[in-house]
Amino acid sequence: MNTLLDRLWLRRVLALGSLVLLWEAAGWAGLLNPLFVSPPSEVAGVAFGLFADGSIWPHLQATFTAALLGLAAGLAIGILLGFAAALVPLLAALLEPVMMLLNAVPRVILAPLFVIWMGIDLGSKVALATVLVAVLVFFSVYSGVKEVDQRLVERVRTLGGGRAVLVREVYVPSVVSWVMGNLKVAVGFAFTGAVVGEFVASSRGLGYLLQFAQSTYNASLSLALVMLIMGFVLLLFFASERLEHRLLRWRHG
Amino acid sequence: MLRIRDLTLGYGGREPVLADLDLDLGERQFASLVGPSGSGKTSVLRAITGLQRPDSGLIDLGIPREEIGFLFQDDALLPWRTARENAALGLRIRGASKAEALEGAEAWLARLGLAGLGGRYPRQLSGGQRKRVAIAQVLALRPRLLLMDEPFAALDAIVRARATQDLLDLVQREGISVLLVTHDLEEAIAVSDVVHVLSGGPRARILASRAVPIARPRELLAVRGHPVFAPPAAPALARP
Structure with a gap:
């Protein structure tokens, strides 16, 4: 199995x-216009330069702070509302249409509105990342609780378990597995929220740098930033996968 | 211990699947309810445990509901809990400390031949082992009445015979009353003191109730040689 994985890698x-x-070869052969697509060596050079002169750090800090705060807030709100809606039918009747609507539209259209309400600082980026993540997590949790295996519910009830035991022993673990299954998507959404928020209006962050690169027609910087964002999101995907394996040992063991 | 009168069970307004059932189960008695699929056997057990509300009729439990153990057709173990934690679940729910519950669970797992497997998750166990964990979970609560819904139906013949014998030994030794529902008449006769035969649904009813004249303790393989299992004698052929 290991050999197979190694080969896949x-x-x-x-x-x-x-x-x-x-x-790279196409760039050197003159097949690509460097104004639009710079060769990888030049992109790598620009990325290296950003780290070497330290100019990237405040932007990374801004984007990561917004994305991680948005991820945490989105998870908390999504889990709380999803659980509440699944267990209280009245709340479900109120929340479901709102969430359906938010799910149906591209939620990044809210970015300008958040900037008007909260200004160009961190708050508007965190808010956008939060909304993006919360709606996704809400539906994961809501479906997770609704579609919980009824045989397990009946088993716990016949052993004498009430609502509290059911929540602790059946609903929460079911929901954790649903949420963990969506954690990687949530991480992607949180970064989307942070970067798009910065792209719309900000004074720091990778989205701000991207906007700057676009307005100065700097393809090398744009590509370097795209690669950097992809790299960081991949790292977070890997961390999410490790966390999933740790929390869902029963599934992978 | 258990008295059922005029029990009628259905599913939301449709014609009842089972109607006017009368059934009695005595202390330390092993009774079986045998019937085809759709005769409402499982519904009877669900009604006794309170999982299903009867359309009408009386279920008179001579014991508190906490003293009933229900062994489902499928093992329905929590996949995120180890075998030991699953076996301890009922004890934990009834207020035992974690240490007490795990100790009690481990003892039952050992009695059921699962010593050393307590740390495994359900998906790491075979079907027969999972079933034994489910049995340990129920028996750890020391039930006085055990309701069983074809608990070994999904197992292969050899594992099933061994599991049934082990369970039979246990309930005989512990003096537990049992109501088993099954579609297998031979199995019912082999393990029971009384066999109730149901007609097919809808409006299934008891066609016959018979006491089984085989002494206890029983060995399942040995009882198959008892005269009750003998095929009816072929009519003598008249010579022309």
Whole structure:
């Protein structure tokens, strides 16, 4: 199994390496206009420069703070509302249409509104990331509780368990597995919220840098930032996967 | 211990699946309710435990509901709990401390041949082992009445025979009353003191109730040789 995984990794690295080499070669051969697509070596140079002169750190800090705060708040709100709606039918009747509406529209359209309400500082970015994550988590939790295995519910009831025991022993673990299954998507959403929020109006952050690169027609910087964001999100995906394996040992053990 | 009178059970306004059932179960008695699929056997057990509300009739429990154990058709173990924690679940719910419950659970797992497997999750156990964990979970509560809904139906024949024998030994030794529902008449005769045979639904009813004249304790393989299992004698062929 390990050998197979290693081979899979090797194949992925080889495929990515080949793509980068082709891209580089096309750049050197003059097939790509550097005004639109810079070769990977130049993109890497720009990224390295950002770290070498330290100019990237305040932007990274701003984006990560907004994304992680939004992720935490979105998880908390989504879990709380999802649980409450699943257990209290009246609340479900009130919340479901609102959440359905928020789910149906691209929620990033709220970004300008948050800027008007909260200004261009951290608050508006956290708010956008929160809304993006909370709606996703709400539906995970709501479905998780609604679709919980009824055989487990009956088993606990015949053993004498009441509502509190059911919540602790059946609903919470079911919901944790649903939420963990969506954690990677939530991480992606949190970064989307933070970066789009910064893109709309801000004075710091990777989204602000992207907006700056676009307005100055700097393709190298744009590509370097895209690569950086992808790299960081992949790192967080990996961390989420480790957390999922740890919390859901019963599924992977 | 258990007295059922005129019990009628249905599913929301449709014609009742089972009607006017009368059934008595005495102390330390092992009774079986045998019937085809759709005759409402499982519903009777669900009504006794309070999981299903009867359309009408009386269920008179001579014991508190906490003294009933229900062994489901499927093992329905919590997948996120280990075998030991699953077996201890009932004890924890009834107020035992974590240490007490786990100790009690471990003892029952050992009695049921699962010593050393308490740390495994349900998905790491075989079907027969999971079933034993479910049995340990129920028996750890020391029930006086055990309701069983074809608990071994999903197991292969050899594992099923062994599990049934072990459970039979246990209930005989512990003096537990049992109401088993099954569609297997031979199994019912082999394990029971009384067998009630149900007609098919809807409006299923008891066609016959018979006492089984086989002494206890019983060995399942040995009882198959008892005359009650003998096929009816072939009519003598008249010579032309």
